[in-house]
Amino acid sequence: MxxxxxxxxxxxxxxxxxxxxxxxxxxxxxxxxxxxxxxxxxxxxxxxxxxxxxxxxxxxxxxxxxxxxxxxxxxxxxxxxxxxxxxxxxxxxxxxxxxxxxxxxxxxxxxxxxxxxxxxxxxxxxxxxxxxxxxxxxxVVLVYVVGSVNVVFLGILGVLSVLVGGWGGLNQSQVRKVLAFSSIAHVGWIVSVLGYSVGVGCVMFFVYIILNTGVFMLGDKFSLKSLASLSRLVFINPVGGFCFLLGVLSLGGLPPLFGFVMKFLALGCLVSNGVYVVGGFLVMGSLLSLFFYLRIAFNSSLVLFPQHVLSLFVWRVSGSQGGFSLYSAVLSVFVSVNLLGLSSLSVFLAFLN
Structure with missing residues (x-):
C-alpha cells in the first residue's frame, strides 16, 4: 500500500x-x-x-x-x-x-x-x-447508554467475558490468539465496573490501552508468532525477552507492575458498591488468565517451549537490528511504563477526583 x-x-x-x-x-x-x-x-x-x-x-x-x-x-x-x-x-x-x-x-x-x-x-x-x-x-457509545442499562446485566456479561477469556487462552500456542483472549478478559473487567463508575471504567480502559500497546509492539518488533519463537527470544535478545516478560506479567496484574492499577481500581469500586459476588468471580477468572500468563513467562525465561525444531537459534530475526527510530522510541516509552508499577497509582486516582 x-x-x-x-x-x-x-x-x-x-x-x-x-x-x-x-x-x-x-x-x-x-x-x-x-x-x-x-x-x-x-x-x-x-x-x-x-x-x-x-x-x-x-x-x-x-x-x-x-x-x-x-x-x-x-x-x-x-x-x-x-x-x-x-x-x-x-x-x-x-x-x-x-x-x-x-x-x-x-x-x-x-x-x-x-x-x-x-x-x-x-x-x-x-x-x-x-x-x-x-x-x-x-x-464511548457504551458510556453514552450505560445509564439506561441494567448494571446487573453488564456485570454478568463482564464476568462471563473474563471467564471465557481466561478459559480460551489456556490451550493456545499462538501469541496473537493469547493476546486476543487476554483482550476479551480485560474488556470484561472494564464493562463490569462501568455500570458503577464511568470514571473508573475510563481510567481502566486507558491503562488497558497502555498495557496492550507495549506487548503488541514487542511482538511485532521480534516477530513472536508462537510460544516456540518466544522461548528463543531470551537467547537472541535478552533485553527484549525481559521486557516482554514484564509486559505479560503486567497484563496478569501482578502487584509490583503497572497492570495491578487496573485490578486495584476495579476491585475497589466493586467493594465500595457492595458487589462482592461479581468481584469474586472476576478474581476467579483473572486467575485463569494468570495461569497462561505465567506459562508464557515460564517458557520464555526458564525453559524451552516443547518443540520439534533441532536448531535452537534463529540467526535472522526481523526487527532485531540496532539503531534509533521513532518506532523504538515509542516502544521504549510504553514498555518503561510497566516498570512504574504502584508509583503511578496516585496519578490515576487523581483523575477520579
Missing amino acids: HRGILVVLVFNVVVSTVMVMSSHHWFSVWVGLEINTLSILPVLCGQFFPRSVESTVKYFLVQSLSAAMVLNVVIVQAWLYSSWCVVQPLNVFTSLVMVLAIGLKLGLFPCHYWFPDVVQGVGFIQGLMLSTWQKLAPF
Whole structure:
C-alpha cells in the first residue's frame, strides 16, 4: 500500500473516532462508526495475503451487523420518543439490543467468537489497532447508554467475558490468539465496573490501552508468532525477552507492575458498591488468565517451549537490528511504563477526583 494512502486511511480512522466522541446526535454517531469501519478495512488487508483478506472479510461482516443493529435501535428511539439525542434514555428492549451491538464491536461475551480469529489472521500492528483504537468509539457509545442499562446485566456479561477469556487462552500456542483472549478478559473487567463508575471504567480502559500497546509492539518488533519463537527470544535478545516478560506479567496484574492499577481500581469500586459476588468471580477468572500468563513467562525465561525444531537459534530475526527510530522510541516509552508499577497509582486516582 502506498504511504500516502495509508496516511489518509489512518487520518480517517482518527477523525471518525473523534466524531463519535464529540457527537450528540445518534445519526452522526452511526456515521462515525461506519467511517471508522470502512477506513480500517484496507489497513487490515494491506499486505493482501489470503489469511489477512479472510480476517478482513470476517471483520467487515461482524461490524456491518453491529452497525445495522445500532441504526435500528436509534430508529426505534426516534419513532418512540421523536428524539435523536444520545442523552435520551433507552427502554429495556433497545438497551439490550444496543449492548449486544456494542458487544460485537468490543468482542464482549457472547459476541466474542470473531475476535481471536481475526486478530490471528492480521499482523501485530493491525491486531493492536483492533484491540485498542477500534474499541475506543464503541466504548464511548457504551458510556453514552450505560445509564439506561441494567448494571446487573453488564456485570454478568463482564464476568462471563473474563471467564471465557481466561478459559480460551489456556490451550493456545499462538501469541496473537493469547493476546486476543487476554483482550476479551480485560474488556470484561472494564464493562463490569462501568455500570458503577464511568470514571473508573475510563481510567481502566486507558491503562488497558497502555498495557496492550507495549506487548503488541514487542511482538511485532521480534516477530513472536508462537510460544516456540518466544522461548528463543531470551537467547537472541535478552533485553527484549525481559521486557516482554514484564509486559505479560503486567497484563496478569501482578502487584509490583503497572497492570495491578487496573485490578486495584476495579476491585475497589466493586467493594465500595457492595458487589462482592461479581468481584469474586472476576478474581476467579483473572486467575485463569494468570495461569497462561505465567506459562508464557515460564517458557520464555526458564525453559524451552516443547518443540520439534533441532536448531535452537534463529540467526535472522526481523526487527532485531540496532539503531534509533521513532518506532523504538515509542516502544521504549510504553514498555518503561510497566516498570512504574504502584508509583503511578496516585496519578490515576487523581483523575477520579
